[in-house]
Amino acid sequence: MALQTKLAASSIYNRVLRQLPGELSMAFAYGSGVFEQKGQEDRSKNMLDFIVAVDNPLAWHKENIKQNSKHYSFLKFMGPRFTAHFQEQYGAGVYFNTLVPFENRLIKYGVISTYRLITDLLDWDTLYVSGRLHKPVLMIQEPETYELTAAIQTNLNSAVHTALLILPDVFTEEQLFHTISNLSYSGDFRMIIGEDKKKVENIVKPNMERFRQMYESILDSQEHLHWNKSQGNFEQYLSRVSQFHHLNLLPKTLLMRLVSHHNRDGRTRDTEEVIRSLAYGGNCSENVSSGVSSIVQKSSILQSSKTILTAGLLKSIRYGFSKLMKMYKSTQNT
Numbered sequence: 001m002a003l004q005t006k007l008a009a010s011s012i013y014n015r016v017l018r019q020l021p022g023e024l025s026m027a028f029a030y031g032s033g034v035f036e037q038k039g040q041e042d043r044s045k046n047m048l049d050f051i052v053a054v055d056n057p058l059a060w061h062k063e064n065i066k067q068n069s070k071h072y073s074f075l076k077f078m079g080p081r082f083t084a085h086f087q088e089q090y091g092a093g094v095y096f097n098t099l100v101p102f103e104n105r106l107i108k109y110g111v112i113s114t115y116r117l118i119t120d121l122l123d124w125d126t127l128y129v130s131g132r133l134h135k136p137v138l139m140i141q142e143p144e145t146y147e148l149t150a151a152i153q154t155n156l157n158s159a160v161h162t163a164l165l166i167l168p169d170v171f172t173e174e175q176l177f178h179t180i181s182n183l184s185y186s187g188d189f190r191m192i193i194g195e196d197k198k199k200v201e202n203i204v205k206p207n208m209e210r211f212r213q214m215y216e217s218i219l220d221s222q223e224h225l226h227w228n229k230s231q232g233n234f235e236q237y238l239s240r241v242s243q244f245h246h247l248n249l250l251p252k253t254l255l256m257r258l259v260s261h262h263n264r265d266g267r268t269r270d271t272e273e274v275i276r277s278l279a280y281g282g283n284c285s286e287n288v289s290s291g292v293s294s295i296v297q298k299s300s301i302l303q304s305s306k307t308i309l310t311a312g313l314l315k316s317i318r319y320g321f322s323k324l325m326k327m328y329k330s331t332q333n334t
Contacts (some may be wrong), residue, residue: 012105013048015036016109017100019067020067021064024054025145026143026144027052027053027141028133028140028141029138031048031051035207035210036206038198048105050109050140051110051112053148054111054112054114055113055114057088068097073309074181075309091126091303092115093113094128094303096109096110096310097109097310098307103298110129122220122252123153123252125253125295126295126299128303130155135180135207136210150324158249160218161250162180162183164224165284166285169198170236171234171236172231172233172234173232174232175209178235180215181200182293186289186292186293187218199266219234224236224237224241224245224246243278255271255293257294257295259307261290261294262287293334
């Protein structure tokens with residue numbers, strides 16, 4: 001499961017949650033304000049990022065607009081029904097309030113429905129929140145239901161099967177966790193302009209032990225994989241059988257992308273035919289990578305466009321400028 005850490009009730013993370021309506025099915029914090037990242041000397045200067053899952057977005061936004069009207073852009077004047085509809089029907093199903101002052105920090109929190117979260121975890125329909133949960137997060141409120149807990153575990157298993165299809169026969173722990181972390185950035189247009197080009201490396205290197213804790217039980221159970229823990233490397237047995245095994249366990253949306261790509265010649269091969277063709281015919285790694293990128297590309301464009309409206313123009317400019325400055329500083333340190 002995603003890394004969890006017990007928090008004191010007085011922690012800033014719990015204080016943030018106490019400012020929000022309490023009907024949450026899960027809540028976690030993530031990013032450079034929470035975990036160490038390479039090149040970030042003082043985390044206290046970074047924005048704190050949160051995701052909260054709610055069963056009823058309409059009721060939640062109705063209450064939050066009453067309690068925290070200043071967190072919202074002009075969209076609050078459209079009313080909670082519009083806000084909930086906009087959250088659910090556009091982009092990745094997440095509504096972000098960003099650059100919100102809290103004590104001596106800035107916070108950003110995204111709201112997603114429990115239903116959309118579970119769907120993304122199981123199917124990778126956007127790889128937006130599910131991709132964040134491929135990496136260590138700070139679980140502030142643990143999942144309320146077994147269904148949500150199981151979906152989080154399925155998401156981690158899917159990340160491993162996908163990464164193993166992309167990687168060669170021999171690779172290191174760092175290469176594995178880099179490949180897993182890169183899944184939700186592959187195809188993201190913001191990685192071209194607006195994000196630190198070393199973002200994935202900066203996440204993985206200082207957090208190797210956290211990644212090991214997250215994925216150890218899954219990796220230990222892989223029958224086609226040998227993990228030499230003392231040397232920190234892996235050897236997988238690349239064969240038609242192992243690739244067929246991993247392909248069969250990919251999330252639904254990724255399989256649909258592979259089928260669509262395979263049928264671009266006008267034929268109508270079904271999923272089973274495509275899986276067999278990829279397992280036996282080569283180019284499996286490239287096809288899987290391309291399928292992941294196509295999911296991320298679409299969701300990143302739509303969600304970023306949506307965030308301009310949910311944040312408002314001025315906040316969007318400030319937030320975009322801060323991202324560009326991070327990218328610039330990273331290039332100066334190379």
